[in-house]
Amino acid sequence: MPDDALSLTFSALADPTRRALLARLAAGEATVNELAEPFDISLQAVSKHLKVLERAGLITRGRTAQWRPCRLETAPLTEASAWIERYKAGWDGRFDRLEDELRALQEQAHEKGNNDEQD
Amino acid sequence: MPDDALSLTFSALADPTRRALLARLAAGEATVNELAEPFDISLQAVSKHLKVLERAGLITRGRTAQWRPCRLETAPLTEASAWIERYKAGWDGRFDRLEDELRALQEQAHEKGNNDEQD
DNA sequence: TGGTTGATTAACCATCAGGTTGAATACAAG
DNA sequence: CTTGTATTCAACCTGATGGTTAATCAACCA
Numbered sequence: 013m014p015d016d017a018l019s020l021t022f023s024a025l026a027d028p029t030r031r032a033l034l035a036r037l038a039a040g041e042a043t044v045n046e047l048a049e050p051f052d053i054s055l056q057a058v059s060k061h062l063k064v065l066e067r068a069g070l071i072t073r074g075r076t077a078q079w080r081p082c083r084l085e086t087a088p089l090t091e092a093s094a095w096i097e098r099y100k101a102g103w104d105g106r107f108d109r110l111e112d113e114l115r116a117l118q119e120q121a122h123e124k125g126n127n128d129e130q131d
Numbered sequence: 132m133p134d135d136a137l138s139l140t141f142s143a144l145a146d147p148t149r150r151a152l153l154a155r156l157a158a159g160e161a162t163v164n165e166l167a168e169p170f171d172i173s174l175q176a177v178s179k180h181l182k183v184l185e186r187a188g189l190i191t192r193g194r195t196a197q198w199r200p201c202r203l204e205t206a207p208l209t210e211a212s213a214w215i216e217r218y219k220a221g222w223d224g225r226f227d228r229l230e231d232e233l234r235a236l237q238e239q240a241h242e243k244g245n246n247d248e249q250d
Numbered sequence: 251t252g253g254t255t256g257a258t259t260a261a262c263c264a265t266c267a268g269g270t271t272g273a274a275t276a277c278a279a280g
Numbered sequence: 281c282t283t284g285t286a287t288t289c290a291a292c293c294t295g296a297t298g299g300t301t302a303a304t305c306a307a308c309c310a
Contacts, residue, residue, distance in 0.1 A: 013266060013297095014147050023145035026138050027268085031214070038218040044287060057269055059288060064267090078277045078286045089219045095150070096212045099157040100205045132267095132296060146298090163257060176299055178258060183297090197256045197307045 017069070018095060021088040024068035029053070030061050034070060037084040044080060136188070137214055140207040143187035148172070149180050153189060156203040163199060 033047055048058040065071045069088045074081045152166055167177040184190045188207045193200045
């Protein structure tokens with residue numbers, strides 16, 4: 013388990029239950045019990061999921077009496093999104109695709125000498 | 132291991148090696164050997180990583196002689212980014228935060244009857 | 251035919267992730 | 281001080297992940 017920020021974030025997002033928890037929290041703070049209510053799994057399992065989200069910095073938790081309300085934190089989401097956009101933009105609909113085609117053709121020509129075979 | 136598209140994508144992104152592979156592929160197609168070159172792990176391990184990326188739809192692979200060139204596919208990246216933006220936008224810098232504050236205060240007031248205690 | 255290169259598959263190992271149940275903690279209310 | 285409620289911690293199980301090495305497949309070269 014890599015422990016860099018981005019890996020923690022993506023790893024936390026790689027579970028439908030956790031994504032549902034975040035979706036719920038996007039509507040506002042909630043306690044563990046409130047968050048657990050829609051799921052069929054145990055409260056402890058939800059607690060574990062929340063710990064994962066907390067470790068990734070995706071949520072922070074308050075403390076009011078015996079309640080530990082969770083709040084969504086968007087900073088890691090921003091970083092994750094930025095990473096994706098970076099590499100998506102570097103390729104998508106740009107000249108790179110054509111450039112790559114050309115490069116591939118050149119390599120083929122080079123590797124095969126002058127043998128004009130098609131695949 | 133959840134097998135829905137979003138989970139597969141985020142899970143694939145949750146590893147620095149795989150993100151590096153994608154970053155490399157954003158610069159253009161590459162073979163397995165080319166991709167493996169910067170890493171200290173075995174070629175087989177890289178092959179496994181590529182299989183994960185392929186299963187997530189993040190790459191596709193051609194076949195030229197004994198080479199299996201990998202190409203980045205951006206569709207899953209777009210979906211992942213869209214998911215993040217959806218829940219980030221629902222909260223970030225909007226009135227929700229204030230709304231939530233108010234809701235929290237109301238709940239506190241309700242739960243405690245009329246007892247004006249501060250945390 | 252046989253050898254070399256590129257890549258995958260198979261078998262194995264250690265660790266981790268997600269779930270469970272049961273006990274423990276923290277606080278509120280009688 | 282005891283009970284109830286909200287939450288976490290601990291121990292445990294199962295299956296997945298990431299790595300290894302050895303063997304195999306596929307295609308080219310000689």
